[in-house]
Amino acid sequence: MLRHAIQRSSIVLGLFAAITATLLATTHLGTAEKIAAAERHAAQKALLEIVPREYHDNDLLLDTIPVPRAFWATLGLRESDSPAGGFNLHVARQQGAPVAILVPAVAADGYSGPIRLIVGIYMDGTVAGVRVRSHTETPGLGDKIDLKKHPWILSFNGKSLSNPAADGWRVKKDQGAFDQFTGATITPRAVVAQVYATLAYFAQDGARLLAELTPSSASVAEQKSPSEKPADQTLTTDPVQKNISEGERNIDER
Amino acid sequence: MTNDNRYAEIAGNGLWHNNPALVQLLGLCPLLAVTGSVVNALGLGLATLLVLVGSNCAVSAIRHQVSDAIRIPVFVMIIATFTTCAEMLMKAYTYELYQILGIFIPLIVTNCAILGRAEAFASKNSLVPAAFDGLSMGLGFATVLVVLGAIREALGSGTLLADMDLLFGAQAVHWRIHLFGAGHGLLVAILPPGAFIITGLLIAAKNGLDLQRHKRRSAHPVTAITPGAKRVRTTGIIQ
Numbered sequence: 001m002l003r004h005a006i007q008r009s010s011i012v013l014g015l016f017a018a019i020t021a022t023l024l025a026t027t028h029l030g031t032a033e034k035i036a037a038a039e040r041h042a043a044q045k046a047l048l049e050i051v052p053r054e055y056h057d058n059d060l061l062l063d064t065i066p067v068p069r070a071f072w073a074t075l076g077l078r079e080s081d082s083p084a085g086g087f088n089l090h091v092a093r094q095q096g097a098p099v100a101i102l103v104p105a106v107a108a109d110g111y112s113g114p115i116r117l118i119v120g121i122y123m124d125g126t127v128a129g130v131r132v133r134s135h136t137e138t139p140g141l142g143d144k145i146d147l148k149k150h151p152w153i154l155s156f157n158g159k160s161l162s163n164p165a166a167d168g169w170r171v172k173k174d175q176g177a178f179d180q181f182t183g184a185t186i187t188p189r190a191v192v193a194q195v196y197a198t199l200a201y202f203a204q205d206g207a208r209l210l211a212e213l214t215p216s217s218a219s220v221a222e223q224k225s226p227s228e229k230p231a232d233q234t235l236t237t238d239p240v241q242k243n244i245s246e247g248e249r250n251i252d253e254r
Numbered sequence: 255m256t257n258d259n260r261y262a263e264i265a266g267n268g269l270w271h272n273n274p275a276l277v278q279l280l281g282l283c284p285l286l287a288v289t290g291s292v293v294n295a296l297g298l299g300l301a302t303l304l305v306l307v308g309s310n311c312a313v314s315a316i317r318h319q320v321s322d323a324i325r326i327p328v329f330v331m332i333i334a335t336f337t338t339c340a341e342m343l344m345k346a347y348t349y350e351l352y353q354i355l356g357i358f359i360p361l362i363v364t365n366c367a368i369l370g371r372a373e374a375f376a377s378k379n380s381l382v383p384a385a386f387d388g389l390s391m392g393l394g395f396a397t398v399l400v401v402l403g404a405i406r407e408a409l410g411s412g413t414l415l416a417d418m419d420l421l422f423g424a425q426a427v428h429w430r431i432h433l434f435g436a437g438h439g440l441l442v443a444i445l446p447p448g449a450f451i452i453t454g455l456l457i458a459a460k461n462g463l464d465l466q467r468h469k470r471r472s473a474h475p476v477t478a479i480t481p482g483a484k485r486v487r488t489t490g491i492i493q
Contacts, residue, residue, distance in 0.1 A: 013328065
């Protein structure tokens with residue numbers, strides 16, 4: 001009797017496991033492609049905000065080059081967070097020639113945990129743009145580093161190691177050139193320091209990157225005409241406007 | 255009891271008298287965690303609604319096939335399946351919102367309101383009432399989420415319906431209502447303590463309304479039998 005009950009229950013339970021597994025597999029098959037596209041799109045959107053499509057013609061997501069392990073510490077990248085195959089930086093190219101690189105960096109000393117950044121640097125060493133990929137700063141105070149909340153992060157655009165000078169790469173409270181927020185100094189301080197460190201990384205590794213990324217003379221000859229490098233003042237594209245046109249394009253893609 | 259009455263009762267229970275958030279106080283963890291803005295609240299509310307209706311239907315449909323001994327594992331399996339489906343759908347169609355809500359989407363599995371309805375209602379009723387119960391309870395939960403989200407967003411960020419494009423696509427960008435300048439908000443409203451305080455105030459408001467209605471209802475019979483009477487009442491005490 002008991003044996004019979006257990007048998008019956010096991011069969012029913014197994015049957016349900018099979019049914020639910022089938023249902024999940026079906027949903028997975030139905031959405032997998034869409035999810036991959038959405039993930040890809042989200043990653044691409046962040047990169048495109050820094051180097052808009054007008055300034056490059058390659059696929060930012062696919063055109064990557066590894067960050068040398070020696071510089072991981074400078075960029076605040078930690079071994080434990082490393083994706084399979086190490087950290088990569090993305091390369092923006094116009095007709096084969098490198099225009100900018102997009103470097104992952106982490107400001108470890110945020111107010112409440114690491115602030116993950118992506119720093120875009122033009123090949124001449126000026127900042128193309130900085131965006132926060134993830135953070136856990138206090139809502140209403142430290143979260144103004146997020147472009148959705150505050151345009152502060154745009155104040156890095158066009159800056160370089162010499163503009164402002166080294167002692168200007170601080171928040172105003174520390175006699176630097178960058179604003180802090182009311183009630184939150186630690187967060188912007190951490191971001192400013194990490195952007196500076198990332199520029200310092202580029203100063204050391206930039207020559208090698210340029211040599212490695214620039215196509216050989218043979219392949220350059222195949223290109224129709226050399227492209228113009230974007231001027232710095234074009235960086236100040238209205239981010240809101242850009243986001244909207246970006247959104248429209250997304251609809252078209254769907 | 256007529257059918258109409260029955261459905262009215264189910265709806266009343268879900269939306270008001272036995273509201274999962276305000277009366278049963280179930281699912282408070284996601285309720286407090288994600289209601290920083292209307293769009294977050296609505297996202298989680300809709301996902302929970304979907305899972306609740308789905309699981310109630312499924313549980314009701316199989317209620318005669320499953321013995322008591324394996325009831326709970328089967329229910330949990332069903333709920334987990336619907337939650338994972340909802341998660342995959344959100345990831346596919348509202349990826350950015352999914353990223354914001356993060357862990358709270360898979361955690362819908364642990365929302366006691368859902369297992370509670372499966373156990374208390376769906377396993378004892380036929381398909382249509384069970385589905386309707388899921389809908390009412392889900393709507394009740396989602397409504398509280400959205401109201402809480404709206405209050406916290408308005409007080410804390412000075413906006414309403416910001417970022418609705420995460421859920422409704424690009425045309426919703428302009429739905430944003432700007433109440434006052436950013437940075438002048440009541441910061442505590444966005445932070446977790448604000449969630450507790452405002453939820454408490456909502457529960458108090460609901461209880462206050464109930465009490466008032468109860469008073470009015472018990473006062474009503476006395477005034478109803480007054481025709482012909484010279485004096486409405488002789489004592490101040492109304493039973």
